[in-house]
Amino acid sequence: MLAVMQSAISHHQAGRLDAAESLYQQVLRAEPNHADAIHLFGVLLHQRGRHAEALDLIRRAADLNPGQAAYHVNLADVRRALGDFAGAEADCREALRFQPANADAAYNLGLVLEAVGRSDEALAQYESAMAARFGWTAPYLNAGNFLRSTGRLYEAAAYYREAVRVCGDAPMVRYQLGQLLLELGLHDEALIHATEAARLRPDRPEALSGLGDAFTAVGRHDEALAVYRQAVRLAPGLASTHSQMGRLLTGIGQRAEALVCFAEASRCDPVAAEPHVFAAATLYELGHVAEAADRYREAIRLGPDDARTHNSLGYVLQDAGDLIAAAAAYREAIRLDPAGSADARLNLGLLLTESGDPTGAIESFRASLQLDPYHPEALSALGMTLRDKIDPAEVAAAEVALARGRLTPERQATLEYGLAQVMDARGDYARAAALVADANGIFTGLARRTGQEYTPAEHHDYVDQIIRSYPAEHFARVRGWGLDTDVPVFVLGLPRSGTSLVEQILASHPRVFGAGELNDVRDLYRSLPNLTRKSAPGVECVADLTRDGVESLARRYIDRVRGLAPEAARVVDKMPDNYLMIGLIATLFPTARIIHTRRDVRDTGLSCWLTNFKHIRWAADQVAIGERVREYVRLMDHWRTVLPGRMLEVDYEQIVADLEANARRLLAWCGLEWEPACLAFHQTRRVVRTSSMVQVREPLYSRSVRRWERYREFIGPLLATIGEVIDRENDQ
Incomplete structure (x- = not known):
C-alpha cells in the first residue's frame, strides 16, 4: 500500500482530486485504520467543501495517532470553515x-x-x-491585509515591506504593497512595487491592473491604458479592470469612453454596485446631475448598506438643490457607519452652511473632527467659517495635518485654503499667501497632468469669436425677437466681484427669488448646434438663429426659472460667467434686467487667487487671472458699445460705502418698490451656494476694499499682467 499511498499524495498535491480520492479509498479498504490516509482524505473532502465529513475523518485520524500537530492544524482549518x-x-x-x-x-x-x-x-x-x-509570505500578507482592512495603513505597509525584504520575489505582496502605497499617496514607491509585481507575474491580470493604477497615479496615462487593456485581454470578464480603466479615462477627460468601460464592468458583474458608483461620478462631472443621482440610487439598490454611496448621493442631490433629500442621504450614511461618517458629517455641515444655519454647520464640522481629528476638509471648513474665531486647538490640528505629510495633494490644498483664511483674518498675510501659493500650485499641476490646463490664448480666441458673432448688426437683425418678460434678472461679472452680495440684497425683497448660479444659459448655448443643424460650437451658430428658434430657447429658460419660483415677480440668475453670454441673453430677452457688478480688478483678482475654486482653472494662477481680467474688460467694452443702456453697472465699493442708495438703485432698475429688508440682507434665510455663502450672512463690512494692498508684495505677476487695465481705470 505504500506505493498506492505515495501515488495518492502525488495526485493530491497536483490537484487531481478525483484520482487522489479513489486511491485514498483503495488504501482505506485495505487498511481501515491508516491514520495518514484518513487524515489526507479528510483534507481532500474539506477542499471540496464537504466540511462535516472532513471533520469526522480528521478527528478520527487524530484519535488514532495522537500527537500529530499537522492533524490538529487541519482540524482547526475545518472547524474554522464550519464557524x-x-x-x-x-x-x-x-x-x-x-x-x-x-x-x-x-x-x-x-x-x-x-x-x-x-x-x-x-x-x-x-x-x-x-x-x-523564514521566507513564507502568507503571514506577512495576511497581517498586512488585516491591518489595512482596519485602517492601520502605515502598520500594514510595514508588514508588506518586511515581506518584500525577507521573501524576495513575492509578486502578490508587491501588488498589495503597491495598492496600499497608492492609497497613502506614495505614488513613486507604489510604482516600483507594482512594476515588479507585473514583471514577476505578467500572467496575473490583477498585477497588470495594479501597474495600471500606479501609472495612472504618476500621470503616465498612455502606459496605464496599455496595461489595463493587456489585463482585459487576459481576463475579459474582470469587472474591476474595466472600472479602473474607466476611472482613468474620466480623469483625462475622455468621459464618454469612460462610461463605456463602466457599462462593460456592469455587464461583467451585474450585481456589483461599484461600476454604477463610478458611472454616477462621471455623469456628475459631465453635468448630468439627474442621471448621476439615478446611478447612485441603482448602486444603493445593489449595495444598500454602503454608507459612502449614500453620502455621494447626498452630494449630488445637494447640487441639484434638493437639500431635504440630500440631508436625508447624509443622515443615512451616518446611521449606516457612525464611526466612519466623518465625510458625511462634513457634507451635512456644508449643507447647513448653504441653508443659513452656521451654528449647526460648525457642530457638524466638529462632529467630523471627533471621528477624524485631522480631517482636512472639516478643518478647512471651520477655517473658512470661523476665520480668526476658530479654536486654537483646531488651528494646531490643521498645522499637524499638514506637517505629517500624509494627505493626498488635493486634500492638502483644500486644508491650505482654509488655513489661509485664518491667517488672513489674523493679519499674517505672508503665511496666507504662502499657503495659497502652494495650494494653487497643486491644482495647477493636477490640471496639467490631466490635460486640463488653462490656456489664456484659447480664451482670447473665444472672446474674439464672441465679438465677431455679436456685432451691432446682429441686434438690429433680431430686434423684436424673443420674449418680452421682466421675470429674469441676470447678475453677472467676474467671480468675487460682488455678484453674491447683489443677489442677496435683491433676494431679501419678498417678490424676488434668488436662484443662485444657474447653468441654463450655458446649456442653451450648447444646444445651438442641434437647433441650427450646424456642426460648430454654439457661439458660431448665432448667425443661423431664427425667430422661432430664439423664442423656443427663451421659453425653455422661462419655463425652467418659473418652475423654481412660480409666484416670484423676479428670479435672479447669478451666474458670474454669464457676462460671456450677454449677447444671447439680450437676444432672448430684450427687456430682461442685466446687472453687471464691478470691483477693483486688483481686489477681484486677489480674491480669486485666494479662493478654493477647484473647477475654475484660471483662478489658480496669477498670470492666468490677469489674462482673464484683460479679456473680461475687452468683452465688456464690446457689450457697452453694441448694447448701450442695456445694463445697470454697480460697483462693489459704492455698495459698501452707501448700501441704501445702491439698494434703492438696484430695486428701481428691477422695477420693484422699496423694501427696507434689503438693508438687512444678512438676516435673510435662503440657500446660498457660492464661495461667498459665509460673507453674505454677515453685515456689510469694508475690510475687502483695497484688500490687495495687504498682499502687494505677493501678487506681483497679477499686478504686472493687469497693469494696463489699472492704468485705464485710474485715468477714468
Missing part, C-alpha cells in the same frame, strides 16, 4: 503544544483570532509564523 472558532482555537493550541514552532499552527491560530476580533493576539501569532518559517 466553530472556539474549537479551531483549541486545535491550533493543541498543535502548538505538540510542536511549538509549527508555522502552520501559528498562522491558522492568527486567522482564528482575527476572525473573532482579537487583533493584537492575531498579529502576535502571525509574527510567530514568520519566525518559524
Whole structure:
C-alpha cells in the first residue's frame, strides 16, 4: 500500500482530486485504520467543501495517532470553515503544544483570532509564523491585509515591506504593497512595487491592473491604458479592470469612453454596485446631475448598506438643490457607519452652511473632527467659517495635518485654503499667501497632468469669436425677437466681484427669488448646434438663429426659472460667467434686467487667487487671472458699445460705502418698490451656494476694499499682467 499511498499524495498535491480520492479509498479498504490516509482524505473532502465529513475523518485520524500537530492544524482549518472558532482555537493550541514552532499552527491560530476580533493576539501569532518559517509570505500578507482592512495603513505597509525584504520575489505582496502605497499617496514607491509585481507575474491580470493604477497615479496615462487593456485581454470578464480603466479615462477627460468601460464592468458583474458608483461620478462631472443621482440610487439598490454611496448621493442631490433629500442621504450614511461618517458629517455641515444655519454647520464640522481629528476638509471648513474665531486647538490640528505629510495633494490644498483664511483674518498675510501659493500650485499641476490646463490664448480666441458673432448688426437683425418678460434678472461679472452680495440684497425683497448660479444659459448655448443643424460650437451658430428658434430657447429658460419660483415677480440668475453670454441673453430677452457688478480688478483678482475654486482653472494662477481680467474688460467694452443702456453697472465699493442708495438703485432698475429688508440682507434665510455663502450672512463690512494692498508684495505677476487695465481705470 505504500506505493498506492505515495501515488495518492502525488495526485493530491497536483490537484487531481478525483484520482487522489479513489486511491485514498483503495488504501482505506485495505487498511481501515491508516491514520495518514484518513487524515489526507479528510483534507481532500474539506477542499471540496464537504466540511462535516472532513471533520469526522480528521478527528478520527487524530484519535488514532495522537500527537500529530499537522492533524490538529487541519482540524482547526475545518472547524474554522464550519464557524466553530472556539474549537479551531483549541486545535491550533493543541498543535502548538505538540510542536511549538509549527508555522502552520501559528498562522491558522492568527486567522482564528482575527476572525473573532482579537487583533493584537492575531498579529502576535502571525509574527510567530514568520519566525518559524523564514521566507513564507502568507503571514506577512495576511497581517498586512488585516491591518489595512482596519485602517492601520502605515502598520500594514510595514508588514508588506518586511515581506518584500525577507521573501524576495513575492509578486502578490508587491501588488498589495503597491495598492496600499497608492492609497497613502506614495505614488513613486507604489510604482516600483507594482512594476515588479507585473514583471514577476505578467500572467496575473490583477498585477497588470495594479501597474495600471500606479501609472495612472504618476500621470503616465498612455502606459496605464496599455496595461489595463493587456489585463482585459487576459481576463475579459474582470469587472474591476474595466472600472479602473474607466476611472482613468474620466480623469483625462475622455468621459464618454469612460462610461463605456463602466457599462462593460456592469455587464461583467451585474450585481456589483461599484461600476454604477463610478458611472454616477462621471455623469456628475459631465453635468448630468439627474442621471448621476439615478446611478447612485441603482448602486444603493445593489449595495444598500454602503454608507459612502449614500453620502455621494447626498452630494449630488445637494447640487441639484434638493437639500431635504440630500440631508436625508447624509443622515443615512451616518446611521449606516457612525464611526466612519466623518465625510458625511462634513457634507451635512456644508449643507447647513448653504441653508443659513452656521451654528449647526460648525457642530457638524466638529462632529467630523471627533471621528477624524485631522480631517482636512472639516478643518478647512471651520477655517473658512470661523476665520480668526476658530479654536486654537483646531488651528494646531490643521498645522499637524499638514506637517505629517500624509494627505493626498488635493486634500492638502483644500486644508491650505482654509488655513489661509485664518491667517488672513489674523493679519499674517505672508503665511496666507504662502499657503495659497502652494495650494494653487497643486491644482495647477493636477490640471496639467490631466490635460486640463488653462490656456489664456484659447480664451482670447473665444472672446474674439464672441465679438465677431455679436456685432451691432446682429441686434438690429433680431430686434423684436424673443420674449418680452421682466421675470429674469441676470447678475453677472467676474467671480468675487460682488455678484453674491447683489443677489442677496435683491433676494431679501419678498417678490424676488434668488436662484443662485444657474447653468441654463450655458446649456442653451450648447444646444445651438442641434437647433441650427450646424456642426460648430454654439457661439458660431448665432448667425443661423431664427425667430422661432430664439423664442423656443427663451421659453425653455422661462419655463425652467418659473418652475423654481412660480409666484416670484423676479428670479435672479447669478451666474458670474454669464457676462460671456450677454449677447444671447439680450437676444432672448430684450427687456430682461442685466446687472453687471464691478470691483477693483486688483481686489477681484486677489480674491480669486485666494479662493478654493477647484473647477475654475484660471483662478489658480496669477498670470492666468490677469489674462482673464484683460479679456473680461475687452468683452465688456464690446457689450457697452453694441448694447448701450442695456445694463445697470454697480460697483462693489459704492455698495459698501452707501448700501441704501445702491439698494434703492438696484430695486428701481428691477422695477420693484422699496423694501427696507434689503438693508438687512444678512438676516435673510435662503440657500446660498457660492464661495461667498459665509460673507453674505454677515453685515456689510469694508475690510475687502483695497484688500490687495495687504498682499502687494505677493501678487506681483497679477499686478504686472493687469497693469494696463489699472492704468485705464485710474485715468477714468
